Amino acid sequence: MAEAHENYKIVFTGPVASGKTTAINTISDIPTVSTEETATDQTQYVKESTTVAMDYGILNIPSGDVIHLYGTPGQERFSYMREILTEGGLGLVLLVNNNSPKAFSDLDHYIEAFQDFINKTCLVIGVTHMDMSTRPTLKEYHQHLARKQLNCPIFEIDARNKRDIQILLQVLLYSLR
């Protein structure tokens, strides 16, 4: 009889243009489901289209287990989706865009919004767009998190780079053990 394989779920979150859709596309073994729609609120000034509902992809890992990848919607008016998307999730990948003047306040906002889920599971942070803006540095992120008594893995990543996303997910899975 075939061995039963597990299904896991990991949630990607972060502000608009932090790389959630790209990260899930980069790593997924199936064509991703992404519900993009022309933005109607203030995000239209940032990007022409944005994810209104969620992103979804699948990652098959060598053990035969399957990781389901969910990206949260960027816009605040879809915040009710958080509860649904995090239900039964293993952990949270929080992406922040270093090429944004709001990088730290975005970080704080998402940590607070997902506080209950983070307390129950675990968190890794990926800082994107460091090729476009080198400040804040990773050290400054660590100092910022330390002031909030938060100690979690944080990496410089490019959401278009498969290896970078693999490392983030591996660290998340290791911190669960």
Ligand SMILES: Nc1nc2c(ncn2[C@@H]2O[C@H](COP(=O)(O)OP(=O)(O)O)[C@@H](O)[C@H]2O)c(=O)[nH]1
């Ligand atoms: N230069 C650069 N572009 C990136 C990086 N990560 C993602 N992007 C690009 O940033 C844009 C926004 O990413 P997207 O996945 O749509 O963001 P989302 O709104 O969080 O889903 C896309 O054009 C990505 O290719 C990065 O580290 N550096």
Ligand SMILES: [Mg+2]
């Ligand atoms: Mg998106």
